Amino acid sequence: MFKHTTIFHVALLSVALCSAPSVMAEGASPKAFGSQYTPVAPVSSGQAQVVYYRAPAANVQAGAAHVYVDREFQSALLPGGYSAFCVTPGQHTLGAYLNDAPQYKGKSTDVYSAQLTGGMTYFLKVSEGANTSPQAVPRAQAEIELAATHQQVHALSRASHVVACDYQRMPAAASYKDYSLSGDVLFAFGKSGYADISVSGRKAIRDLIGQLRSEHATLEQIEVIGHTDAIGKPAANHALGLKRAQTVRRVLLDGGLAATHIDASSAGSSEPVSSDCQGSRAEQVACYAPDRRVVVRVDLLP
Structure with a gap:
């Protein structure tokens, strides 16, 4: 469950998304999308996994939705893009904000808080039309929509609390x-x-x-x-x-x-x-x- 919290003003993100070289991985291709979504594996009990995504281009706003984790830039989701990342369990602020440039107020205003449990994977959908609380979506429903999305790869994460996912073996198919x-x-x-x-x-x-x-x-x-x-x-x-x-x-x-x-x-x-x-x-x-x-x-x- 996500709740609205108010925080004090913090320094604004100093990079411009999508076009500035500083948000591109060194030597990376300028294309925005990577591979098509495939079901993510579970993570260890010492991590919580988040899959943040936007619906494909139909019926959504143009431009990027900037995703912040604990007030630090994680990704810039274009329509039809997703980002999967892991954090340590506990309280974290999460949000995705449209029309965020050039002041990048999404990292300092209207931040939303969530208690994330170890070993869990959370599917969050960008709220289109307003910078409101992320939409928590059940995995079965989310993966129907995610099937048409691709990994967002053009922006470099600056979120210091995001860690490499410790993926576990996928459960074997029932015999x-x-x-x-x-x-x-x-x-x-x-x-x-x-x-x-x-x-x-x-x-x-x-x-x-x-x-x-x-x-x-x-x-x-x-x-x-x-x-x-x-x-x-x-x-x-x-x-x-x-x-x-x-x-x-x-x-x-x-x-x-x-x-x-x-x-x-x-x-x-x-x-x-x-x-x-x-x-x-x-x-x-x-x-x-x-x-x-x-x-x-x-x-x-x-």
Whole structure:
């Protein structure tokens, strides 16, 4: 969340952007843009990463938006440009200002403050039409717009608090896909047997079989995992989860699901999706409902 703060007058930036040699890296090409945006990798917990960008030329003002970090010049974003940089976690001032030259008041007035958390990446969009607070955009939405942008390369950063990003390995692509069946749809509370599956539960499994056949040309390995809520002792929950997984496995085989291996296992109550369920037993049973599930995990072929 960004908030407006007022600061005292500070020395104005002494360089002219875009055209002055002092903001160009020595020997750099005069072109404004570099490579097209690709998803940024995560950074270590000792840094916070910011991706600041402007939408492409349609419906935006001409000219550069000067980006400042802690009152020091970071970049000059043209329409369709982005800048990715890292700082140490903590409180920082951030802003992007249109029509900033020649006085460069953006570094001394209308500065906005943000508390940046280590290991996080923040996507900020330049506010067009007014020098207002940056627009914080969710990553999924930001990267749709960023796909049409290019790295801004023509201006040299003067922001002393910006550090080289300590990029971490990108998470590996998932090698499996999970399909979750509600335990309350499959079974009555505490039940797990083949004869205990409800009519709606059998239909849910039949529907899942059809979905698996339509989405996967070949099914090599399937694991059926039973999950329970936290009510009761862990050993009993593990046993209940395993029985439910074994029952669902049997129904999958009855449905003619062609897989080389279909295994059953239990996570018991060790992987909850709900939290802080309080109240009477009936209230807790209702609150914990999302935890009671059977997950069908399909290995994806490389």
